[in-house]
Amino acid sequence: MGRCAVRLDRPTAGSVTINGREVTRLSRRALRPLRKDFHLVFQDPSSSLDPRMTVGAIVAQPLRLHRLASGDALRDRVAALPAQVGLRPELARRRPHELSGGQRQRVSIARALSVDPQLLVADEPTSALDVSVQASVLNLLADLQRERRFGCLFITHDLAAVEYLADRIAVMYLGQLVEQAPAAELFADPKHPYIQALLSAAPVPDPDAQRSRARIVLSGELPSPLDPPPGCRFHTRCPLAVDRCRTEPPALRGLRGLRGLAGGGGRQVSCHLVADDGTAPDASAP
Numbered sequence: 001m002g003r004c005a006v007r008l009d010r011p012t013a014g015s016v017t018i019n020g021r022e023v024t025r026l027s028r029r030a031l032r033p034l035r036k037d038f039h040l041v042f043q044d045p046s047s048s049l050d051p052r053m054t055v056g057a058i059v060a061q062p063l064r065l066h067r068l069a070s071g072d073a074l075r076d077r078v079a080a081l082p083a084q085v086g087l088r089p090e091l092a093r094r095r096p097h098e099l100s101g102g103q104r105q106r107v108s109i110a111r112a113l114s115v116d117p118q119l120l121v122a123d124e125p126t127s128a129l130d131v132s133v134q135a136s137v138l139n140l141l142a143d144l145q146r147e148r149r150f151g152c153l154f155i156t157h158d159l160a161a162v163e164y165l166a167d168r169i170a171v172m173y174l175g176q177l178v179e180q181a182p183a184a185e186l187f188a189d190p191k192h193p194y195i196q197a198l199l200s201a202a203p204v205p206d207p208d209a210q211r212s213r214a215r216i217v218l219s220g221e222l223p224s225p226l227d228p229p230p231g232c233r234f235h236t237r238c239p240l241a242v243d244r245c246r247t248e249p250p251a252l253r254g255l256r257g258l259r260g261l262a263g264g265g266g267r268q269v270s271c272h273l274v275a276d277d278g279t280a281p282d283a284s285a286p
């Protein structure tokens with residue numbers, strides 16, 4: 001989905017609209033001037049940075065490709081970028097293998113931000129890093145997003161990172177959206193049984209609260225996304241599944257009376273048992 005959002009892949013169905021412009025069917029040529037508006041930060045900075053290039057050349061590359069700066073203006077912009085992502089200026093002369101994992105990911109972020117994109121797709125940007133540097137990269141992304149006001153599609157399995165960073169969360173199971181909502185609402189009151197189970201498994205810092213809360217243990221293996229189960233894709237593991245779930249796929253539908261973000265489509269869930277007013281069964285007490 002992230003690759004489709006930046007048109008590295010073309011979706012087989014649906015559409016991608018950026019700034020009111022449908023980009024799904026644009027030709028490569030028509031897409032080229034828009035490319036600077038959306039960028040990806042990949043999971044593993046070791047494989048997404050050219051080992052033969054210096055840091056300075058890496059962050060200058062998008063500016064050159066999009067012809068956004070040259071000569072002194074290019075030099076000035078490139079010289080300013082390392083400091084903006086918390087790197088010492090002298091690192092601009094180093095190559096990726098001379099940097100730590102956290103520094104390499106900062107270079108990836110600097111490269112993506114060099115052209116002031118409107119949308120940044122960050123694909124598990126901290127999962128290849130030591131735990132000790134994950135927080136600093138998350139803080140950097142949060143600060144940059146606040147200062148520069150770009151949209152950020154942050155893809156992760158890390159619930160704590162989502163809670164810290166996200167304004168709005170869309171949760172997927174086997175390649176399909178099962179719920180989307182403003183972050184605080186989703187964490188306070190998850191409607192979909194899968195998300196209730198996910199949140200029940202996340203550790204909480206208070207040992208008393210951790211001991212006393214209900215834990216939902218999902219049974220069964222995750223089915224293959226290439227051969228998903230019929231009906232609701234979650235029915236093979238859902239503690240609340242009823243007969244209807246085995247044959248009829250639930251639609252992703254909006255819930256009445258629940259706050260949504262402007263233009264964000266409100267709160268949506270795909271489960272037969274969640275009522276239109278948001279009343280949902282508790283998967284910990286089936």
Ligand code: SF4
Nearest residue numbers: 232235238245271272
């Ligand atoms: S539709 Fe049925 S199987 Fe799917 S999440 Fe809801 S209750 Fe569970």
